[in-house]
Amino acid sequence: MTRRIPPGPDEEDKDMARRRERYGEFYEGDFGLSELSGRVHASKGPPPDLPTVLGLAADVAGLGEGEGAVELGTDLGLLLDSAVPDEALRTVWRAATGGRFDPAGHGADFRGWLRRLAELYPARARERTPRHWSLLPPPVIEEADLREDVVAEIRASAAEGGAFVAPPFAGLPGALESIAREADADLALRLLLRVLKVRRIAVGKAQYDRLMALDERLAYPGPLVYDDLAVRWPPVDPTRRDAEGDFGLTALASRFAGPWHAHTPREILALAVADDETGQTPGSAAAVLLQDARRLLESPLPTAVIVTLWAAASERGYDIERAGADGGEWLRTIAAACRDHLAEVAPDHRPGTLPVRTEHSGAVQDLLRELTPELARRTVSPHARPLPGAVAADAVARVVTDVDPELGLRLLVRLLAVLAVPLTEERYARFRTLGERFGYGAWHVSEALEPLVRSD
Numbered sequence: 001m002t003r004r005i006p007p008g009p010d011e012e013d014k015d016m017a018r019r020r021e022r023y024g025e026f027y028e029g030d031f032g033l034s035e036l037s038g039r040v041h042a043s044k045g046p047p048p049d050l051p052t053v054l055g056l057a058a059d060v061a062g063l064g065e066g067e068g069a070v071e072l073g074t075d076l077g078l079l080l081d082s083a084v085p086d087e088a089l090r091t092v093w094r095a096a097t098g099g100r101f102d103p104a105g106h107g108a109d110f111r112g113w114l115r116r117l118a119e120l121y122p123a124r125a126r127e128r129t130p131r132h133w134s135l136l137p138p139p140v141i142e143e144a145d146l147r148e149d150v151v152a153e154i155r156a157s158a159a160e161g162g163a164f165v166a167p168p169f170a171g172l173p174g175a176l177e178s179i180a181r182e183a184d185a186d187l188a189l190r191l192l193l194r195v196l197k198v199r200r201i202a203v204g205k206a207q208y209d210r211l212m213a214l215d216e217r218l219a220y221p222g223p224l225v226y227d228d229l230a231v232r233w234p235p236v237d238p239t240r241r242d243a244e245g246d247f248g249l250t251a252l253a254s255r256f257a258g259p260w261h262a263h264t265p266r267e268i269l270a271l272a273v274a275d276d277e278t279g280q281t282p283g284s285a286a287a288v289l290l291q292d293a294r295r296l297l298e299s300p301l302p303t304a305v306i307v308t309l310w311a312a313a314s315e316r317g318y319d320i321e322r323a324g325a326d327g328g329e330w331l332r333t334i335a336a337a338c339r340d341h342l343a344e345v346a347p348d349h350r351p352g353t354l355p356v357r358t359e360h361s362g363a364v365q366d367l368l369r370e371l372t373p374e375l376a377r378r379t380v381s382p383h384a385r386p387l388p389g390a391v392a393a394d395a396v397a398r399v400v401t402d403v404d405p406e407l408g409l410r411l412l413v414r415l416l417a418v419l420a421v422p423l424t425e426e427r428y429a430r431f432r433t434l435g436e437r438f439g440y441g442a443w444h445v446s447e448a449l450e451p452l453v454r455s456d
Contacts, residue, residue, distance in 0.1 A: 034190035037096035077123035082183035088175035244441035253313035283346030290338035312392035316381035
């Protein structure tokens, strides 16, 4: 639900910031009138009749343990109170439902149908705490800025032409703009997304990133944007860092940490290979993991050093030696899984070993040298086949000097997290700087190392 902040004496209510709910704490996907349009479109069989649509509306109202009625009532009230023309509302609804239900075909004008729904689901304040309650405050959004950003995305889609402006929906861009400006930009954005999905209109990567940024600002459930949205992804490129967190061999190793797993090692590997983040071209996770595996396989490192690196990074969560494999064999298994996945989702990608970036090698070595005494005082898996921290640090040093400083930095970050080595704020800042230079995502270094920082 949205709540207006009372305007000051020289301000118009329409342009005031609005305090919104954190929708992701109530819902797992879409909600409100846009979710209803999606359910109408997805309904099986012949076009649904009025009782069927009312039943779908009841289902939408029941989302979030009954909280769905709040957003549905709010959406209806915003449209009914607006100056958006009836024909514009009807155009957007028909586009968002794929033309599967038109109130005009059931003897009702569009606003009359909205009023009937609003009688069942009137706008009201929320009464319950979210299922996933958090201490995060609800987003505060400058409505004028949000309207302009949503209108910009409507125009970006219209500029693509094709199905978005094809008959019988030639007036669709203007109708969506009218909802954004005269009713609610949040609702207009959700209806825009419905139209894009229903009409299978692909968006470019730049627009997708902007839509995901709006998703974050509005505290939507993540799937609301990306589920079923067609994206024109750029080619897989292991040098592009679209991931927010860890990646490659270190991300895989972290999945094996802990004494118990619900999946077999091969299943965990398969999950990791396919674990592209929402901003990544499908196949990106496999491509960067394959790059790490190839670098190590083509390096002069002995298999014993690779076994040590894996043992340290995985906290002995999967002992490859006890499983009957040496370091090289495990890396070849990883590489084969990556190639199989890439052949399926990115068949045009041609993997190759990329040039190593050596310009930051000295900075990585300096940090490792300074932290080695702290690492040497600790032990990986002290209660089950203990691995001295000094041995693990030496293996990481070999990667920095003989393989790839960037991979060495990731292994060092992982080792510090595994051994819970305290960091000064100055050293943490140096890790952040190096991470930025290597193009790491926003959460990569901070997620692993920020809990280790000591201010004293």
